[in-house]
Amino acid sequence: MKVLLVNGSPHKEGCTYTALREVAGTLNAEGIETEIFQIGAKPLSGCIACSKCLETGRCVFPDRVNEFLESAADFDGFIFGSPVHYASAAGAMTCFMDRAFYAGFGSGNQAFYLKPAAVVVSTRRSGTTATFDQLNKYLTMTEMPVISSWYWNMVHGNTPEEVQADSEGMQIMRTLGRNMAWFLKCKEAGIKAGIPFPVREKRVSTNFIR
Numbered sequence: 001m002k003v004l005l006v007n008g009s010p011h012k013e014g015c016t017y018t019a020l021r022e023v024a025g026t027l028n029a030e031g032i033e034t035e036i037f038q039i040g041a042k043p044l045s046g047c048i049a050c051s052k053c054l055e056t057g058r059c060v061f062p063d064r065v066n067e068f069l070e071s072a073a074d075f076d077g078f079i080f081g082s083p084v085h086y087a088s089a090a091g092a093m094t095c096f097m098d099r100a101f102y103a104g105f106g107s108g109n110q111a112f113y114l115k116p117a118a119v120v121v122s123t124r125r126s127g128t129t130a131t132f133d134q135l136n137k138y139l140t141m142t143e144m145p146v147i148s149s150w151y152w153n154m155v156h157g158n159t160p161e162e163v164q165a166d167s168e169g170m171q172i173m174r175t176l177g178r179n180m181a182w183f184l185k186c187k188e189a190g191i192k193a194g195i196p197f198p199v200r201e202k203r204v205s206t207n208f209i210r
Contacts, residue, residue, distance in 0.1 A: 001184050002033040004075040006068070008082035008093030010041040015122040016081045018160040022170050023079055023120065026177025032184060037071075039064050044095040053103035065099045072100075072111040076184055078144075079176075080135055081120040087127035089134055101138045114197060116183045118147040118176055121154045122163065128154040147183055149176040 005024055009016035017036070024034040045061050052060050059065050072078075080097070082089040089097070104112050119135040121128050132152050139146050153176055155169035156162070164170065 001031075001076045001188065002035065002074065003027055003077040003079060003180060003184075004072065005034060005036045005079040006081060006096075007036055007038045008080065008090055008096065009122070010090070010092065011083075012038055012040075013160065014083070015155065015157055015160055015163045016083050016120070018157075018163040019120050019122050019155040019169070019173050020079060020081045022173035023177040023180075026174045027181055030178060030181035032077075032181050035075075037068060039068075039092060039096050041092075044092045045099075046095045047098045047102055053099070057103060059099050059103050061099070065096055065103070068096075068100055069103055069111065072104075075115070076187075077115055077147075077180055078112075078117040079120055079180070080117065080138075081122065082131060082135060084121055084123035084127040084131045087130045089121075089131050094134075097135065097138050101142055104142060112142045112144050114187075115144055116147050116180060116187070117144040118149075118180060119153060120173070120176070123154065123156060124158045125156065128152065128156075145183065147176065147180045149173070149179060 005020045007017050007020055011017070020036055024036065027034050044063060044065070050060060058069060082093040085091065117139045119132055119139070121131045129152060132154065136146060149172045151172050153172060155173065156166050
């Protein structure tokens with residue numbers, strides 16, 4: 001079993017990375033493989049609503065989003081991490097999530113369907129809950145079981161060293177890792193026991209104005 005942790009910060013080994021590494025270390029201790037995917041500091045275009053990805057499962061822009069989509073199917077779970085910028089996710093992370101999750105519909109959503117996921121946010125001081133809510137919405141509209149900890153998945157600090165000193169935040173990350181590992185093992189046991197996935201209805205899409 002493998003979990004992909006997405007670092008949505010422009011800093012490769014900053015505060016968000018420090019939080020994700022704590023989760024990854026716990027997952028590794030539970031026998032789960034991990035990989036950290038860094039979206040990087042290069043510009044990422046926002047979604048232009050061309051809908052080409054609904055046909056191909058890939059975005060028309062050849063960048064890190066497609067690299068993620070090409071490997072996503074190989075992973076059993078996901079952790080999406082972002083710093084807080086103006087009480088919301090980092091701009092590049094928002095562009096990344098918009099495009100990656102929209103393109104997921106183009107491949108029948110198999111890259112994400114019923115795979116457990118969680119969101120981790122990192123901040124100096126505030127804006128965490130707004131960012132946490134924003135990013136969780138991608139998971140809940142994609143039929144991904146959301147893994148929780150004993151508190152909202154957030155860490156505080158302006159440097160990696162300050163994040164490491166956030167003992168409560170670090171414990172929340174470790175608890176998240178153990179909960180993710182437990183869910184993955186339960187899912188695997190259910191599949192081995194022959195429990196089928198839920199019946200999927202054909203999607204119904206309506207507009208508020210007729």
